[in-house]
Amino acid sequence: MKYEVLSLLVDNQSGTLTRIASLFARRGYNIESLTVSAVKDSKYSKITITTIIEDKHELKQIVSQCAKLEVVRDIEIITKEDVVQREICLVKIKCKSEKAIEVVNIANIYKANIVDFSKDSLIVEITGKPAKVDAFLKVIESYEIIDFCRTGITAMKR
Numbered sequence: 492m493k494y495e496v497l498s499l500l501v502d503n504q505s506g507t508l509t510r511i512a513s514l515f516a517r518r519g520y521n522i523e524s525l526t527v528s529a530v531k532d533s534k535y536s537k538i539t540i541t542t543i544i545e546d547k548h549e550l551k552q553i554v555s556q557c558a559k560l561e562v563v564r565d566i567e568i569i570t571k572e573d574v575v576q577r578e579i580c581l582v583k584i585k586c587k588s589e590k591a592i593e594v595v596n597i598a599n600i601y602k603a604n605i606v607d608f609s610k611d612s613l614i615v616e617i618t619g620k621p622a623k624v625d626a627f628l629k630v631i632e633s634y635e636i637i638d639f640c641r642t643g644i645t646a647m648k649r
Contacts, residue, residue, distance in 0.1 A: 493543070493544065494523065494541055494543055494544075495541070495542055495543075495544045495550055495568065496539065496540070496541050496568070496569040496574075496576070496644055496646055497539070497540045497542070497553070497554070497557070497566060497567070497568060497569065498538070498539050498567045498569050498646060498648075499538040499539075499557060499565070499567075500530070500535055500536075500537055500563070500564045500565040500566075501535060501536055501537075501538055501562050501563050501564060502534065502535060502536075502562040502564065503529075503533060503534055503535050503536040504562065506562075507536070507538075507562045508527060508538065510560055510562060511538060511540075511557065511562075511563075512525075514556055514560065515540075515542070515553070518552070518553065518556065520542050520543075520544075520549075520553060521542060522540055522541070522542055523541040523542055523543060524539075524540070524541040524578075524641070524642075525538065525539070525540055525541075525643055526538070526539040526642060526643045526644065526645045539569075539644055539646055541643060541644050550568065554566055554568065567648070569646045569648070573648055573649055574646045574647065574648050575646065575647050575649065576620055576621060576644050576645070576646045577618060577619060577620065577644070577645055577646075578618070578619070578620070578641060578642055578643065578644050578645070579616065579617070579618045579641070579642040580616070580617050580618075580627070580628070580640070580641045580642070581606070581614055581615070581616055581639060581640055582614065582615045582617070582627075582628070582631065582636060582639040583607075583612055583613075583614045583636070583637040583638045583639065584612060584614075584615065584631065584634050584635065584636055584637065585611060585612050585634070585635040585637050586611075586612060586613060586634060586635070587610075587611065588610070590634070591613055593634075594613060594615070594631065594634060595613075597627075597631060598615050598617070601617055601619075601623065601626070601627045601630075602619075603615050603616060603617035603618075603627065604616045604617075612637060615631075621644055624641065
């Protein structure tokens, strides 16, 4: 099994996202992350979907089924070789003042930003490739993570 990233150019209209999500659900594929954004032409939107696929046949099936939807104008399989991928993650970490400096130092190594600081916790924002976000989360797992949220992958071909 491996992660696959699909980029869909779709009509910017009510119900489009529901139709695409329903297609994945009917076929038994889980959406690991989903990002919807505006594009240059306001008639369309870009949907970036990350899913786990077991083999190339399943990937072809998803692409084929998505292409059949009348709201889908274009679909691309995004490979790591020819794309820029980014993700944002906010992490709320419980820490008193004495531990906060350690977290700040780790954040600096990963070029992350401290976006909120209180007497009991701080919130770190990290932006970058998904592997960078994963690595940061792995390093800080020894601290008490109160909460975190990730945007999901957004990607653009070079």
